[in-house]
Amino acid sequence: MKKLISVTVLSTLLLGCQQVSTTDSGVTNINRKQSMSMLLSEQEVDKMALQSYQETLSKAQSKGTLNSNKQMTARVRGIANRIIPQASVFRGDASKWDWEVNVETSPELNAYCMAGGKIMFYSGIIEKLKLTDDEIAQIMGHEISHALREHSRERMSSAYNKQLAMQGLSILTGGKYDGYMGMADQLVQVGYFLPNSREHESEADTMGLELAARAGYKPEAAVSLWQKMAAASQGQPAEFLSTHPSNQTRIQDLQAKIPAVQGLYDVALRKYPAKKAN
Incomplete structure (x- = not known):
C-alpha cells in the first residue's frame, strides 16, 4: 500500500512539472x-x-527609512516610469502588474524586484557608487528581468519538487527522511533571499540591458556599473551580485551584447530628447 501511494506521489511530481519560457525573446x-x-x-x-x-x-x-530621501525616491521612480512600459516587449501581461517602486535609506549595496513588480532600491547602492541615471537604469532593468523571467518561481519550483520527491521517499522508508519535510516553509527564502544561479544572472544582465536601451538609457552604463560594483566589493561579491562578482568575463559579455541593443537606444533617444547626459 505504501509503495502504491509513493508511486502516486512521484507521478504527481513528474506530471506537475512543465517546460516553459516565461517571456518573449526580444x-x-x-x-x-x-x-x-x-x-x-x-x-x-x-x-x-x-x-x-x-x-x-x-x-x-x-x-x-522608507522614502525618507524625497529627491532620491523621485529620481528612482522617474527612471522606473520609463523602464516599466518596456517590460511588455517581453511579457504582455506585465502592463497589468501592480507595479510599486520604493527606496529605503540603508547602507546596503542592494536592489530587487519581486514577482508582480515590487521594486526596492537601497540608498547605499546609489550613494556609495555615485550612480548615474543610466547606471541606475541598468540595475533596475536587471532586477525587473528577474521578475519577468519568474526566476524566483523557478527556484521555488525546484525546491517544491524536491520536497515532493522526499515525501515519496519518506513513505517508502517509513519516515526515515522526514527531517527534510520542512522545505515548503522555506520557499520564500529559496525564491528571494538565496543567491541566483549564474544562468539567471546572465539572463537578467542581458534582458536588463535591452530594457534600459529601449527606455533611452546608455547601454555602455552596464559596463561602468559592474566596474564600480567590482571596485566596491574589492574582489568579493556584493549582495546585489549574488555569488558572482562583476569580473572581467561578465563585463566582456555585456560589451559583446551592446551592439544588439544600440539601435534600440538610438531610436529611444528620439522619444526622450530632453534626457541629460550623465
Missing part, C-alpha cells in the same frame, strides 16, 4: 525553457512576494 534572444511546477502557480508566488514586500515596507516605515 532582440537579445532570451528563450531558455524553464522548469516550473504546475502545483506552484504564478498567482501563489505573487501572493508570497506581496506579503514579504509589505512586511519590508512596514518595517522600514516604522524606522522612518
